[in-house]
Amino acid sequence: MQAYQARWKAVEEVQAEERRSASIELRWMQLNAAYGIAKGLGLLQPDPSEMEVFKRWAKLKEKLTDLPPRA
Secondary structure: OHHHHHHHHHHHHHHHHHHHHOOHHHHHHHHHHHHHHHHHOOOOOOOHHHHHHHHHHHHHHHHHHHOOOOO
16 A cells, blocks of 8 residues: 555656646646636636626726826
């Protein structure tokens, strides 16, 4: 049993090192792949609060662009 647990501990350590050393590009591709799978399976549900965040950012951007330019 101890040998079995030791092997899985070694596997976990290798996987943890692979995650730490993965590039941002690889992580982004993996995230996009997971998102695509979830979308394809119909697992994504719209979040009404997300739209509120977009509206707030739009208002902030609008106010910022309405300001006179700095001299």
